[in-house]
Amino acid sequence: MRRAVVIMALIAIAFSLTACRGPEPVSFEELFSPYNPVGHVRTSDVESIRMGTTYREIITRLGATRDVGSGLHVAQYVVDEKLDLYLSFADPSDTCTQGGRGLLNTMTFGELLSYDNAIAHIRASDVDSIPRGLTYWEIITRLGKTRDMGSGLHIAQYVVDEKQNLYIGFADMNEVCPKSGSELLQNAQPIVDERGTIGIRGVVTDIVRGKDGITMLVEGKLEHDTSFDKASVTVNMNSTVLRDSTPVTGLFAFSEIKKGDTVEVTFNGPVAESHPVQGVAATVHIVTAP
Numbered sequence: 001m002r003r004a005v006v007i008m009a010l011i012a013i014a015f016s017l018t019a020c021r022g023p024e025p026v027s028f029e030e031l032f033s034p035y036n037p038v039g040h041v042r043t044s045d046v047e048s049i050r051m052g053t054t055y056r057e058i059i060t061r062l063g064a065t066r067d068v069g070s071g072l073h074v075a076q077y078v079v080d081e082k083l084d085l086y087l088s089f090a091d092p093s094d095t096c097t098q099g100g101r102g103l104l105n106t107m108t109f110g111e112l113l114s115y116d117n118a119i120a121h122i123r124a125s126d127v128d129s130i131p132r133g134l135t136y137w138e139i140i141t142r143l144g145k146t147r148d149m150g151s152g153l154h155i156a157q158y159v160v161d162e163k164q165n166l167y168i169g170f171a172d173m174n175e176v177c178p179k180s181g182s183e184l185l186q187n188a189q190p191i192v193d194e195r196g197t198i199g200i201r202g203v204v205t206d207i208v209r210g211k212d213g214i215t216m217l218v219e220g221k222l223e224h225d226t227s228f229d230k231a232s233v234t235v236n237m238n239s240t241v242l243r244d245s246t247p248v249t250g251l252f253a254f255s256e257i258k259k260g261d262t263v264e265v266t267f268n269g270p271v272a273e274s275h276p277v278q279g280v281a282a283t284v285h286i287v288t289a290p
Contacts, residue, residue, distance in 0.1 A: 026064070028056055028059070028060070028092060030064070031059055031060060031063070031064045031065075032059050032064070032065065032067050032073070032075060032092075033066070033067060034066060034067045034068070035066075036064050036065055036066045036067075037065075037066060038065055038066045038076050038077065038078055039062060039063050039064055039065030039066075039076075039077045039078070040077070040078045040081065041062050041063065041077050041078070041079055041085075042079070042080060043079055043080055043104065045061075045062055046062070046077075046079060046085065046100040046103055046104055047100040047101055047104065048061075048100055049061065049096070049099060049100035049103065050099055050100075051096065051097065051098060051099040051102070052095055052096070053095070053096055054092065054093055054094065054095055054096070055073070055075075055087060055089040055091075055092050055093075055094055055096060056092035056093060058075075058087065058096060059075055059087075059092070062075075062077060065077055068086075069088065072088050072089065072090055073088070073089050073090070073092070074086055074087070074088045075087040079104070082144070083112075083141065084111070085103065085104070087103070105137055105173065105174065111145065112140050112141065112144075112145050112146075113140055113145075113146065113147075113148045113154060113156055114147070114148055115147060115148050115149070115212045115213065115236045115237070115238070116147075116237075116238065117145055117146055117147045117148070118146075118147065119146055119147045119157050119158065119159055119269075120143065120144050120145060120146035120147075120158050120159070121158070121159045121162065122143055122144065122158050122159070122160055123160070123161060124160050124161050124185060126142075126143060127143065127158075127160065127166065127181040127182075127184055127185050128181045128182050128185060129181055130142065130143075130180060130181030130184065131180060131181070132177070132178070132179060132180040132183075133176060133177075134176070134177055135173065135174050135175060135176055135177070136154070136156075136168065136170040136172075136173050136174075136175055136177055137173035137174060139168065139177055140156055140168075140173070143156075143158060146158055148212075149167065149234050149278075149280060150169065150210065150215070150234070153169055153170065153171055153208075153210075154169065154170050154171070154173070155167050155168070155169045155234075156168040156169075159191070160185070160188055162191075163190065163191055164188040164189060164190060164191060165188065165189045165190075165191055165271075166184065166185070166187070166188040166189075167187070167189070167278065168184065189278075191271075197225075197227065197266065198225055198226050198227075198264050198265070198266055199226065199227050199228055199231060199265050199266060199267045199271065199277075199279065200218050200220055200226055200227065200228045200229070200230070200231045200233075200264075200265050201220050201221075201223060201226050201262070201263070201264045201265075201287075202218045202219045202220020202221070202229070202230070202231075202262065202263070203218070203219055203220065203260065203261070203262050203263075204216050204217070204218055204257060204258070204259050204260060204261045204262075204263060205217050205218070205219050205259070206259065207257070207258075207259050212236055212237060213234060213235055213236030213237065213239075213254050214234070214235050214254050214255075214257065215232060215233065215234045215235075216232075216233050216235065216257060216263075217230070217231075217232055217233075217276065218230070218231050218232075218233055218263060218265060228276070228277050230275070230276040230277075231265065231271075231276050231277045231278070231279065232276050232277070232278045232279075233265050233267075233278075233279060233280070233281050233284070234278075234279070234280045234281065235254040235257065235280075235281045235284055236254065236280065237251050237252070237254075238268070238280075239253075239254060239268070239280070239281040239282065239283065239284060240253070240282065240283045240284070241253040241254060241256055241257065241283075241284045241286070242283065242284070242285045242286065243256065243285075243286045244286075245285070254284075256286070257284060257286065261286050261287075261288065262286070262287040262288045263284050263285060263286055263287060264283075264284070264285040264287060265281050265283070265284055265285075266281070266282045266283045267279040267280065267281060267282060268280050268281065268282035269282075
């Protein structure tokens with residue numbers, strides 16, 4: 001009887017020790033695999049990462065996720081259910097040269113704000129809730145993915161309550177916006193749809209060149225078949241440029257437009273009723289050269 005009690009006691013002790021040990025640790029290969037679902041994290045999770053942390057430590061910290069890379073490892077996470085974060089590395093022991101904030105700043109800005117994005121439609125309350133002192137990166141992240149209308153400078157365009165265009169211009173995403181959301185809304189412009197008609201016919205008096213297009217100032221006269229006498233026109237890779245009614249081929253057709261050219265412009269949609277009006281060209285017909 002005593003022997004049976006001793007054996008039962010030993011079994012109980014062994015069981016308790018096993019229970020205290022907890023679950024077996026998950027290997028890095030299990031944390032990070034092409035067969036895993038994509039991990040979902042919060043901004044604060046990423047912000048807590050310090051510069052100099054290895055990618056193995058980062059993924060262990062953020063949790064299991066999918067490797068979407070080929071050749072290089074590429075860890076994908078969804079941040080705050082709205083943005084994709086991609087971490088690329090050759091070896092898990094490599095040291096990350098950025099902290100969490102740097103990773104967030106570079107992760108999706110090109111996707112958030114691009115000339116080929118659709119223009120986002122938002123509510124006035126979305127803008128009004130923006131406090132003064134946020135960076136432009138934080139503002140664009142908050143308002144969501146939209147089109148970059150700028151050339152040289154970034155110009156984020158939003159349609160507010162389906163009746164106004166809001167343009168937010170800046171040079172660097174890390175700049176602090178000096179205005180609150182309510183102040184930004186004061187500069188929103190009523191929408192006027194000029195699609196399919198000649199918006200302006202005039203002379204190109206100024207050109208600002210950017211990587212993906214140009215912004216040109218066109219000045220002319222208000223005529224029976226035009227709508228404006230002065231317009232700031234963005235011409236990008238989606239715009240059609242014609243000379244003598246013949247389309248200019250190539251992605252960078254906008255580079256054919258020169259200061260002094262006389263042009264006819266049709267817009268690809270609503271323009272901002274500022275002075276001069278602002279819009280994106282659907283077509284630019286170069287009528288004469290200098």
